[in-house]
Amino acid sequence: MTSSTAPAAPRIAGSRAGAVLLRGALVLFAVVIGLGVAAWYGREPLLRYTANAWIISDQVGRADAVAVFGGGLEYRPFAAAKYYHQGLTKKILISNIGASPAEEIGVLQSHIEANRRVLIKLGVPEAAIEPFGNNLSNTYDEARALREWAERTGARSIIVPTEIFSARRLRWVLGRFFADGSVIYVPALEPREYRREDWWKNAPGLIAFQNEVVKYLYYRLKY
Known part of the structure; x- marks a missing residue:
């Protein structure tokens, strides 16, 4: 009698442990789903905060020059011309990128x-x-060339x-070459295609x- 009934206890304990694990997994799954739903419905504030x-x-303040790096033709020369007309600088530099x-x-x-044509059209003298x-x-080459220009002039x-x-x-790269007390301003321009408030709503x-x-991340690892 005793030997026939003793093995039942481990089976009961095992089934209880399995039930506890199952309930724990279900609770964890529910928490993950809940967090996902909360993140989805609250994504806009989160994405806005991230940006x-x-x-x-x-x-920006008065400067010896404004440098227009490669790209951003719709924005960067326009900003440079604005700073020129505001009297913040008397020189506008254009990056000589590869053709x-x-x-x-x-x-x-x-x-x-x-x-150059954009700047002249905006009233900047040649x-x-x-x-x-x-x-x-690339940006690293441009920052190095800008440093060489600054040393020369x-x-x-x-x-x-x-x-x-x-x-x-850009600010991080420039900091690699201008860490000697030089004043480098990096103003962030708002594009027309997207805004910081809703950047995720379009491609x-x-x-x-x-x-x-x-x-x-690539620049931090490479340079």
Whole structure:
């Protein structure tokens, strides 16, 4: 009698343990689902906060020059012209990035020529416009070339405008070359295609943000 009834206790204990584990798993699953639902319905404040935490922007002051880096033709030269007309600078620099094959044969305008034409159209005298660097291929090369220009000319303060999501990476790169007391302003420009308040609602904003996060991590690891 005793030997036939004794094995039942472990089976009962095992079944109870299994039930406890199952209930625990169900509770955990419910918590995860609840957090997911909460995150979905509360995503807009979270995404807005994420962008505001990522974006950095400097209040500009008087500077020896404004530097227009490659890209951002719709925004950067316009900002540079505005600073010029506000009397913040007397010199606008244009990055001499490498030409594409279409630019080399004259089908498309070069980066320097396109920016120069925008600046002149906006009332900046040609004498105030100057290229810097040679065949620059990325932001790191541009920052290094800008440093060389500053050393050659004795410039101590420069404004480098860029779009909202690239400002963090740009400021970090410039800090690698201007860590000697030079004043570098990096104002963040609001694009027309997206805004910091709702950047996730259209493709340009989503692409710009995710690309800049990847680029920032890449630059930190490489440089």
